Amino acid sequence: MTALYDATVAHVRRADPPYSFAHRMYLWRTDLDDLPRLPWWLRPFARFDGRDHFDRAEPGDIRSKLDAWLARRGVDLRGGPVTMLASARVLGYVFNPLTVYWCHTPDGALACVVAEVHNTYGGRHAYLLQPDEEVRADKEFYVSPFQETAGEYRMRLPRPDALLALTVVLHRDGDAALTATLRGVRRPVGIRTLARFVLGRPLQPQRVSALIRRHGLALWRRKAPLAARTGQNTAGVLHG
Numbered sequence: 001m002t003a004l005y006d007a008t009v010a011h012v013r014r015a016d017p018p019y020s021f022a023h024r025m026y027l028w029r030t031d032l033d034d035l036p037r038l039p040w041w042l043r044p045f046a047r048f049d050g051r052d053h054f055d056r057a058e059p060g061d062i063r064s065k066l067d068a069w070l071a072r073r074g075v076d077l078r079g080g081p082v083t084m085l086a087s088a089r090v091l092g093y094v095f096n097p098l099t100v101y102w103c104h105t106p107d108g109a110l111a112c113v114v115a116e117v118h119n120t121y122g123g124r125h126a127y128l129l130q131p132d133e134e135v136r137a138d139k140e141f142y143v144s145p146f147q148e149t150a151g152e153y154r155m156r157l158p159r160p161d162a163l164l165a166l167t168v169v170l171h172r173d174g175d176a177a178l179t180a181t182l183r184g185v186r187r188p189v190g191i192r193t194l195a196r197f198v199l200g201r202p203l204q205p206q207r208v209s210a211l212i213r214r215h216g217l218a219l220w221r222r223k224a225p226l227a228a229r230t231g232q233n234t235a236g237v238l239h240g
Contacts, residue, residue, distance in 0.1 A: 001031040007184030017222040026197040032063040032082040047089040080104040
């Protein structure tokens with residue numbers, strides 16, 4: 001079940017001023033009931049901690065917090081398996097702009113998908129998605145000072161296998177204002193592969209956070225209009 005993905009994340013902004021970028025990264029696909037067990041000397045470079053997901057003040061590991069979050073929305077997986085796609089903590093720090101959970105019933109059927117979004121202000125917002133090919137929903141969470149909390153998301157989040165192919169498009173006023181894609185190739189988990197990623201892309205979470213701020217500065221220099229920061233919800237439900 002556990003795998004590493006050699007991936008590229010790309011954003012294309014079509015609103016004025018247009019802007020685009022693409023960056024290489026690596027991601028973990030894990031079974032929440034069987035998280036990776038690494039040698040002691042590699043653990044500082046790949047840890048998964050319940051505090052990094054959902055309500056940081058709520059105790060428990062990631063699986064128990066996900067189950068509690070789902071239960072409050074009337075969803076009971078009855079112990080069925082959950083696959084998570086995310087970055088791991090590196091030297092005590094992690095930043096996951098998007099974490100995806102594919103939630104199954106005990107017979108293996110896909111019950112729902114949960115998309116958890118984090119922004120650089122420390123905010124978190126989780127969406128409950130129906131297991132459809134494409135889901136649509138109103139944008140409910142403040143992510144960027146250059147994007148209003150308005151518009152409609154259209155998401156394609158198929159379960160990753162040999163290939164990873166996720167797409168999130170923000171539509172506003174009938175046009176695609178922003179398209180984000182995540183494409184990757186599965187790599188076997190092993191000491192050599194992980195060491196190559198850790199050494200080749202060091203401090204990845206710290207780098208992702210810094211790059212987001214750098215792109216924000218670039219948009220500010222291009223005089224991109226600032227959006228008002230409105231109240232944020234902490235949970236959302238999306239339906240296809």
